[in-house]
Amino acid sequence: MKVYIIHPLLTIGDFPDVTLFAEECFHELDRYVDVSMLTNEDKLRTIAPGKSDMIVFFNYLENQEESYLLNQLFDQISELKSRQELKEDIIPVGSSVNSRKPPDVFKEVQSFDIVDHLRRRKLSSEYIPTIAVSLARTIISKLQPTLYKEKMKFFLSHRRADGENIAASFCRELRGRGETPFRDLLDILVGEEAQHIIEENVRQSDAVIFLDTPLAGESEWINKELLLAMSLNIPIVWVQVGSQSPEDRKDLKIKPGSKPHFELPKLSEAQPEFELDLLDKIIDQAFRMSRESAKLVYDQIQRLRQFQKHGVEVRELNKRNLFYRVTVKRSGFKYLQNPMTHLIQFYGRAPKLHDITSVNQAINEMGYTNSNLGKYHDTTLILTPRTASYVDVDPEEITIEPSDEYLYEMERIVNPSKVATLRNKGIVLAGAFPDSELEYHQILTDAVFALVTGILNKEGTIIFGAHPTFQHLIFQKAKELFPDKYKEHVHMYVSEYWLNHPLKEEYKKHCTLFPTEINNNNLDLSLTELRQQMIQNEKAIALIALGGKTDSNGHKPGIDEEIELARKKGIPVFILGAVGGRSAQLAAAHLKSGTYRSLNTLSEEDNKLLMMGTDFSTIFDKIVSSLII
Numbered sequence: 001m002k003v004y005i006i007h008p009l010l011t012i013g014d015f016p017d018v019t020l021f022a023e024e025c026f027h028e029l030d031r032y033v034d035v036s037m038l039t040n041e042d043k044l045r046t047i048a049p050g051k052s053d054m055i056v057f058f059n060y061l062e063n064q065e066e067s068y069l070l071n072q073l074f075d076q077i078s079e080l081k082s083r084q085e086l087k088e089d090i091i092p093v094g095s096s097v098n099s100r101k102p103p104d105v106f107k108e109v110q111s112f113d114i115v116d117h118l119r120r121r122k123l124s125s126e127y128i129p130t131i132a133v134s135l136a137r138t139i140i141s142k143l144q145p146t147l148y149k150e151k152m153k154f155f156l157s158h159r160r161a162d163g164e165n166i167a168a169s170f171c172r173e174l175r176g177r178g179e180t181p182f183r184d185l186l187d188i189l190v191g192e193e194a195q196h197i198i199e200e201n202v203r204q205s206d207a208v209i210f211l212d213t214p215l216a217g218e219s220e221w222i223n224k225e226l227l228l229a230m231s232l233n234i235p236i237v238w239v240q241v242g243s244q245s246p247e248d249r250k251d252l253k254i255k256p257g258s259k260p261h262f263e264l265p266k267l268s269e270a271q272p273e274f275e276l277d278l279l280d281k282i283i284d285q286a287f288r289m290s291r292e293s294a295k296l297v298y299d300q301i302q303r304l305r306q307f308q309k310h311g312v313e314v315r316e317l318n319k320r321n322l323f324y325r326v327t328v329k330r331s332g333f334k335y336l337q338n339p340m341t342h343l344i345q346f347y348g349r350a351p352k353l354h355d356i357t358s359v360n361q362a363i364n365e366m367g368y369t370n371s372n373l374g375k376y377h378d379t380t381l382i383l384t385p386r387t388a389s390y391v392d393v394d395p396e397e398i399t400i401e402p403s404d405e406y407l408y409e410m411e412r413i414v415n416p417s418k419v420a421t422l423r424n425k426g427i428v429l430a431g432a433f434p435d436s437e438l439e440y441h442q443i444l445t446d447a448v449f450a451l452v453t454g455i456l457n458k459e460g461t462i463i464f465g466a467h468p469t470f471q472h473l474i475f476q477k478a479k480e481l482f483p484d485k486y487k488e489h490v491h492m493y494v495s496e497y498w499l500n501h502p503l504k505e506e507y508k509k510h511c512t513l514f515p516t517e518i519n520n521n522n523l524d525l526s527l528t529e530l531r532q533q534m535i536q537n538e539k540a541i542a543l544i545a546l547g548g549k550t551d552s553n554g555h556k557p558g559i560d561e562e563i564e565l566a567r568k569k570g571i572p573v574f575i576l577g578a579v580g581g582r583s584a585q586l587a588a589a590h591l592k593s594g595t596y597r598s599l600n601t602l603s604e605e606d607n608k609l610l611m612m613g614t615d616f617s618t619i620f621d622k623i624v625s626s627l628i629i
Helices: 016-030 041-046 068-080 083-089 114-121 125-143 160-176 194-203 220-231 276-294 296-310 353-365 403-414 438-457 470-481 501-508 523-535 558-569 581-593 604-612 616-626
Strands: 003-006 035-038 054-058 090-094 153-157 180-182 207-212 236-241 262-264 313-318 323-328 340-346 379-384 399-402 426-432 461-465 490-495 512-516 540-547 573-576
Touching: 003 016, 016 035, 016 054, 016 125, 035 041, 041 068, 054 125, 083 090, 090 114, 090 125, 114 125, 114 276, 125 276, 153 160, 153 220, 160 180, 160 207, 160 276, 194 220, 207 220, 207 276, 220 236, 220 470, 236 276, 262 276, 276 296, 276 438, 296 313, 296 323, 296 340, 296 403, 296 616, 323 403, 353 379, 379 403, 399 403, 403 438, 403 616, 426 438, 426 558, 426 581, 438 461, 438 470, 438 540, 438 616, 461 470, 461 523, 470 490, 490 501, 490 523, 501 512, 512 523, 523 540, 523 558, 540 558, 540 581, 558 573, 558 581, 573 581, 573 604, 573 616, 581 604, 604 616
Parallel strands: 003 035, 003 054, 054 090, 153 180, 153 207, 207 236, 236 262, 340 379, 379 399, 426 461, 426 540, 461 490, 490 512, 540 573
Antiparallel strands: 313 323, 323 340
16 A cells, blocks of 8 residues: 655646645654655656555646656546545645646546645645645555554543633644544533543543643543543543743642643633644644554554464455454364354444445455354454443444454463463563653653553563553553552652652552652662662562663763662563654663573563564563463
């Protein structure tokens, strides 16, 4: 699947604004997909678009002489693709009011209208790059429809007392862009059960926009919304509104990151209007964060393919829609049995009701259902990035399952000797957000989510030093999996340096709390005391290091001390590099010097996976398999 952009010079000529649009669209696409810019007729002669490729071009101006070579290409594409494929894969772009009509061969295809997109956003031509990114999102969503939606569903988390007008302004502008926002005051009908409706809409959202007004820290509703989103690994775009002075703001009980993605000190209830391109930046931030999580689907597909060495057949049915057939031989029967057959589709986003309809339609078209004889397969599964009740479906028709749970179940079926347990054992998670760009913090969140889920699924204990973002994610996941004994599976260490009695009692509700003493009234010495006690936890059998601040500006990374303490205790250390920060530096240094062998028993190849890989579920499986349990 490839995208070809035909440079506007080949259709309408030299118009700087249109050239800028084409180049910005190309650069955005180049971050995610295979894209080529065709800038002259020689390049045009050499391409041979495939049936699954997409073509982007700029419509001729009215009464303009058309290119014979280009029209030949258009005729070729028209013969190659079906009517529906033309509507999906051909993107004519109208650059002005007199270039909105595509060539006759594509007359049924809707053009992307630059002028109209600027008008609807109330933007001037200076915002051409913003509209170009919007087109790139449209193209990416068409190329990878189960990973992204062109129009995202946003949940607006806000405090009514000082954020109602701001939320209303955001909601209005989002709807004006064709996005789907949910705002409790607007979208909950009188008489409906508010909490249930709010929770379901958080679960079904592609991202949460958190409007952090000065009074937001008082709201228990906001705490619940952020906690639910974090426990489901839904991206949260943190927008801090109003005064940034700590004296003017209520402390947040739950922080979705190390710092806000956007700071808007001039925005307030009295002045809720904002610059119109701000919302596009927020949407773009949400899309990028979603992209970081969604691309892990390709790692999960690779994990599925690895089962082929155990006799599982994995056949790709539809590349664009990530549709696969999985067949497993049945054994233990006297008589011949047909293989167990699963039809599965991978999603990197929350599936919607129309997706369910599309799955059923695709199965029928591929001949896996007969009106008289029934299904020619055992089950249909939609594999999702997280546990949530997205839509109501008939379980006899379709099963919606988190990808990790399906892959774990397959491992249990085809390779049961590899299914280890961590019962009565614990793993130390050491690290924090790295000092990198905020959009890459989602990678660390994905890693923590995968590791926490993996440890708990294997009945293990998570051992960590209190982290203002991750502690709530860990608490929630433990409660989901062990509702009656979740405290046993979460050991959290906190220095008395930060603890007061109310906070101590609050923590005790969620975990087994280990307060550590203040050492000589010194923060650094007190943190060393915490780390020493944490590593000495009687259940600890390994330490996983991820992220952390680097040693720039003379900072002494805490992760270094934790690794040193773990090695002194004699427990293996595993360093994840792809999350960035200090762990990336350490992983690279150990691999370069060959000293990884002193850290753990993994091979050089597997330690490279720890350094470079982003399939954190596979990485966790590698780690557990190397431990003597």
